[in-house]
Amino acid sequence: MQATLLVVDDDRDIREIIRQVAEIKDYEVIEAEDATVGLEKMRTMAPDLSILDVGLPGGIDGVELCQQIHEIAPQHPVLIISGQATPEKAVEALKHGAFDYLGKPLNLEKLMLLVDRALSSAATAREIERVSDERKAVYGFDRLVGNCKQMHHVIDTAQKVAAVQFATVLLTGESGTGKELVAHAIHLASPNADKPFVEVNCAAMPETLLEAELFGYEKGAFTDAKQRKRGLFEVASGGTFFLDEIGEMPLNLQVKLLKVIEERTFRRVGGTQPLQMKFRLIAATNANLMEQIETGKFRRDLYYRLAVFAIHLPPLRERGHDTVDIAMHFVEKFNREFGKNIKGISPDAERLLTSYNWPGNIRELRNAVERAVLIGVGPYIQANDLAVLPMQESPAPSKMSMPESDIDAMLDNRDNFSIDVPQTGVNLEEVEKQLIRIAMRHCKNNASAAARFLRMTRETLRYRLKKYGIREEMEA
Ligand SMILES: Nc1ncnc2c1ncn2[C@@H]1O[C@H](COP(=O)(O)OP(=O)(O)OP(=O)(O)O)[C@@H](O)[C@H]1O
Ligand SMILES: [Mg+2]
Known part of the structure; x- marks a missing residue:
């Protein structure tokens, strides 16, 4: 039938x-x-x-x-x-x-x-x-764990602007605080959720290329313009345009972007026909734009245009018990991914989570929990598994996330740990891949240090990095 x-x-x-x-x-x-x-x-x-x-x-x-x-x-x-x-x-x-x-x-x-x-x-x-629905489950507000007052405010404001079609939003906050996640959530909660979400990182491209990418160009606009090309502003039509690291945008382009927002039209490079700005612009930055305005790196007028709806993502260290809630969320996620069955977080690990100052914010927390779930042996994550130290002051940003002393301790203990293996078995290559990723992260992508950490020769590690495509992944 x-x-x-x-x-x-x-x-x-x-x-x-x-x-x-x-x-x-x-x-x-x-x-x-x-x-x-x-x-x-x-x-x-x-x-x-x-x-x-x-x-x-x-x-x-x-x-x-x-x-x-x-x-x-x-x-x-x-x-x-x-x-x-x-x-x-x-x-x-x-x-x-x-x-x-x-x-x-x-x-x-x-x-x-x-x-x-x-x-x-x-x-x-x-x-x-x-x-x-599936995308919403992955990127929607449901994915944002946060019960503290500041996060309630963030989610509440973001949901309100999401409902306003094509309203411009500025997201600020330290690296790893969830700006990209919020940008996706706003898009998915907006009336245009089924339209494109286009994202561009201003820091990733030289000025001329960035302009051509955003605005598109007409045939013959410059030497290499053999064909007319639609810009990403056009591709985003009806949807959302996410401009990441707006603080890195060259001043020249800032002027052009301001004009787009003010007139709600733009032209392709070398073009005469005005095109409508039919998308929501979400700009994000981890820089202090106010400071940049003072030093002449960022235009004040553009700032006010972008900041009609400004949402600040607080650093993780100010979110109180959220740190533990988010950590638990990641424990569940990595349990599923690695086929493990970690039940929770021990009280001393919890204390560590709430006293450490998380310079890399949620991204760093995620990495720490990933590692802990992978190497944890008991039912509960212990402070040692987290490989972070409680610190009162911000460490220098270049500092390794795992202190040298910890690595040494681990090296001394090299045979004193075991990995919990699920009943269903493991994929050895996958485990190897995970361990290499973790080693690279802890050694700040320094391959020699990571090779020492894993007790392999540099050549062996280099071969595996290539085989698993880990370097590209880390650079991405
Ligand atoms: N409230 C949250 N609950 C659960 N996961 C979160 C939360 N906020 C961020 N994350 C996760 O943390 C990681 C970092 O977040 P995201 O990439 O959005 O940060 P960002 O602010 O864009 O950082 P950057 O400035 O470095 O680009 C992502 O894996 C994201 O899914
Ligand atoms: Mg980001």
Whole structure:
């Protein structure tokens, strides 16, 4: 049985004839003679599509019935059929969410074609919804763990701006505080969630390239412009444009960006035609823009344009117990990834989590927990597993996340640890890959140090880094 169709018509012959053609196509048919019976069958038998006659006995016509059906099942496809040639009714039906309208005498072939089309478009809509739900689970606000007052404020503001179409947002906060995550969440909670999310890092490109990427260019605009190229502002049309590290944007381009925001139009490089700015701009930075304004590195006027909605992500060290909650969130995540079963965090590890000052914020916490889950032997993560030291003052940013003394201690203890292996077994290559990643991170990407850490020769490590593509990953 392909799908079930509900046919609501007071004319028994019409119902019968629709049943006959539909059954040839393997559809099951449910019949109803008026709106009340139709609604009842809609509720109890959950058909996949409805065919409704406009003129029905009993005071509720087909168009009203269509509305009532959509109150029960908003995505349910409805086809309206009618004996009276009333174009107003057709328009009204379409306005109330009917898929299409067909006059009587019925062209049955056409009706069946419409049934097929409506069903397949409903299936596509369901699929889009499913995918967007999945994306929301990955990037949406649900993924933002945070119960402290500041984070409530952040999430609350972000949800409010998300609802304002194309409103510009400025995200500030130290590295690793979640700016990118919030940018994605705003996009996914906005009315344009199914439109593109385009992101560009201003620090990653030289000025001329950045301009060409953002604005696009016309053929012949410069020597290499052999073909017209759409800029990323155009690609983002209808969606969100995420400009990361805006503090690194060259002053020249800042002027051009300001003009785009003010006039809500832009031109391709070498182009004359103005194009509409039809996207939400989210800018992010971990720099102190106020300081940069003072030193002339950032334009004050651009700052005020961007900061209409300014959201500041607080550093992790100011989020109190959130650190433990976020750590637990990562424990669960890495349990799943590594097939482990760590149950929680020991009290001394918890104390360490809340007293350490996390210069790398949540990214650093995530790395620390990843490592702890991987090497942890007992049911609870211990302070030692975290490889961080409680510090009152900020360490220099260049300092390794694992102190030398700890590495030495580990080297002394080299045979005194074991790795917990899940019942289901492990993929040795995967474990090796993880260990190499961890070693590289702790040694700040210094391959010689990481080789020593793993007790391999530099050549062996270099070979494995290449084999697993770890260097590219780290540089990304
Ligand atoms: N509140 C949170 N709950 C759970 N995970 C979080 C939270 N905030 C950030 N993360 C995770 O922490 C990591 C770093 O976050 P993100 O990349 O968004 O930081 P960022 O502010 O953009 O950093 P940078 O300035 O270095 O680009 C990501 O893996 C992100 O998923
Ligand atoms: Mg980022």
